[in-house]
Amino acid sequence: MMATVTLTSIVAWLTLGFLLGILYFGTLRWNVRLLAQGRSMALALSLQLARFAMLTTVLGIVAVHGGGLALLLGTLGILTARAIAIHLMRSE
Numbered sequence: 001m002m003a004t005v006t007l008t009s010i011v012a013w014l015t016l017g018f019l020l021g022i023l024y025f026g027t028l029r030w031n032v033r034l035l036a037q038g039r040s041m042a043l044a045l046s047l048q049l050a051r052f053a054m055l056t057t058v059l060g061i062v063a064v065h066g067g068g069l070a071l072l073l074g075t076l077g078i079l080t081a082r083a084i085a086i087h088l089m090r091s092e
Helices: 009-038 041-090
Strands: none
Touching: 009 041
8 A cells, every 4th residue: 555645744754863963972972972081981882872773763663654755755854964063064
């Protein structure tokens, strides 16, 4: 059965991916600071594992419930957040 694609669903999957990307790359920044300052290696490793677990879990749920198009749109949202995060880091 073919899923109906609406503008609302496209915007929803893009937004979900973008918010996931913001969270993912925001915690990456925090993780880099922990490592650069020589703080707790256990905390940095735990944060890294949590980041990967969050990303794979959400993308897996998106793929199961939304299908391939939803997964692609969510990934596009993540990549958009990545581009913004890189731009913001370069301007600091």
